[in-house]
Amino acid sequence: MSNRITSGGIWRRIGFGLSVFALVSPAILVFLWMISLLLKNELDSTAYPPVFITNPPTFANDIEVFEKNNVLPYFWNSLLVTGGAVLIGLLVGVPAGYGIARSKAYRTAVMILIARMTPALSYLIPLFLLFQIVGLIGSIWALLITHLVITVPIIVWVMIGYFEGIPQELEDAAYVDGATLWQSFRYIALPLARPGMMVGAILAGIFSWNNVVFSVVLGGKNSRTLPSAVYNLLAFEQISWGPLAAAALLVTLPVILMTIAAQREIVAGLSAGGLKD
C-alpha cells in the first residue's frame, strides 16, 4: 500500500493532497491563530472581521503579561514540579520497568497502570484532605508528589518495552561471570536502556507540564504551576484576549519546541505503548 501514491495518476494525487490538507489544517489553524493573537495589538484582537496580524506586528501584549502579572515564579514552579517528578519518576520507574520486564510480572505492571486510568479527581479529594492535615497544601511538595502519578506509570510503561528489547543473553553472560543481579542491571541493562529513558523522560515531562487539575486543587498562591496560573488569569482577572493568548503561548511553547526537537522519540514511545497523561 505504501509507495503507491506517488506513482498514481494526477487525480489520485490531488485527492491525496487534499486529504492530507484536511487532516493537517485544523492543527495549523489553531496554532496559527494563537500566533496571530500574539502579534496583534488590543484593538485588532477583538476586531471583526478578524485581522490576522497587526501591521506592523507588535509584542505589546506579551510584554504586558510579563509586566502586569508576575509569571516568572509560576514558570519556575512548573519547572521544579515537572523536573522533580521526572527525576524521581526515573529513579523509581526505571528499576520497576526492569524488574517487571525480566520477571514478566505483568500483574504488577497493571497495578502501576491503574494510576494512569483512575480519574484524577477520585484521588484528589482525599489527597487534598491528607495534604491539609500534614500542612502541605500550598507547598510545592504536594504538587511534586502528586505529579508522580503522571510520571511513574509513563516511565514504567516505556521502560518495560525497552528492557524487553534488550537480550537476556547479555546479562546471562554476566551472571556466569559472577555478577549480582544489581550489577547486571546497573552495568549492562541500564547503559543499554539510555535511549528508552530519554523517551520516558520526555513523555512524562510533557504530560506533567501540561497537567492543570492538580495545581488548581492543591496549589496555593505561591506554589501554582504555570497552566493553572494561566487558568486563573482567565477565570478571575478578566484580562483581555491578547495577553491571554500570550500567556497561553508561553505555557505551551516549551512543549511545542520539545515535540519538534524530539518528534522521533515521541512517535516511537507513543506508538509502541499507546499511552499518555
Next chain:
Amino acid sequence: MAAAAADPGALAPGPAARNERMTDKVLPATEPTHAGSTHLAPRRYCLFALPALLLMAAVIISPWLFTLVMSVMEFTVGGAINFVGLGNFTKLVSDTRFLESVGRTFWFTVLAVVFPIGLGTAAAVVFHCQFPFRGLLRTIFIMPMMATPVAVALVWTMMFHPQLGVLNYLLSLIGLAPFAWVYDPNTVIITLVLVEVWHWTPLVMLIVLGGMAALPTDPYDWATIHGASDWQMFRFITLPLILPDIMVAVVIRTIDALKVFDTIFVITQGGPGTASETLNIFLYLQAFQFYNLGYASAVVMVFS
C-alpha cells in the same frame, strides 16, 4: 570481578573464561542460559518494582480507602463531620443534577471515542503512504496532542466567541449562518467533542500507524496480482490486521474520554447552566466549590 562487571563490553560476548572467581554455585555451565536466568529468582526481580509499587499505593490506593471512609460521612470543609451511613448514596440516586451528568458523560464518551477512532485510522492510512514532507506534516499533525490543554482551550474559547470569534467568521465566508458553539446548551457538548477530537485523534493515529508499520507485504502483492482495488485491500487485508491496534486505541480513548476535565473546565466550567457538566466537572464542583467532600466521595465510590 567488579572490574569485569564494570565493563559490559568484556562481558557481552559469551562466557568470559578469564574470570577466576567463577564458582559452580552461580550457574551450572551446562544449563541453557536463558532458562537458567529466568529461574534465577523472579521474586528478586520484583524487588526492583517495589519502590514504584509502594509509591503508587501511597498516592492512589490509600487515598482511595480514605475516600471509602469519607463516603459514609457528612463531611464539609469547616463544617461538622457526621456519620450518615448510606445517606450520601441515597441522596445521589435522587439527585437529578448528578443523574444528568452521568447521561451527559456517557454521550460525550461515545462521541469522543467514535470520531477520533474513525478519523485517526483514516489519518494512519494516509500517513502510512510515502509523500513529500511526510515527517514534517506528521509532526504538525501530532502537535495538538502535545500542546498544553489549558493553552489550547483558551484559544478555542476565543475562536468560539459568537460575535468576534474567527470560526463564525470563517463560516460566514462560505455563506453559513453563525453557530452558537459553546454558548448554546444544545450545541455545547458537540462543540466540546470537536475540541476533544482535535486534541486526541493524533494519539489514535500513532497507535494505528505503529500497527501498520508491522504489516506484511505479501498479501498486498498477492492482491495486486489478482486485481484487487485499494478499498478491497484496505477492507480485507489491512483492517483485519490492524484491528487489534484499533481495539487498543478504543480502550485508551474510552479511559481518557471518561477522564476529560481540563478542556471542559477551562472552556465552559460545565455551563451554560449545567449543559456541559460531565461527571468530572460535577465532582470538582461538589468537592472544591461547594466543599461537600463526603458527598463527592460517594460519587467516586459509585464509579470505582
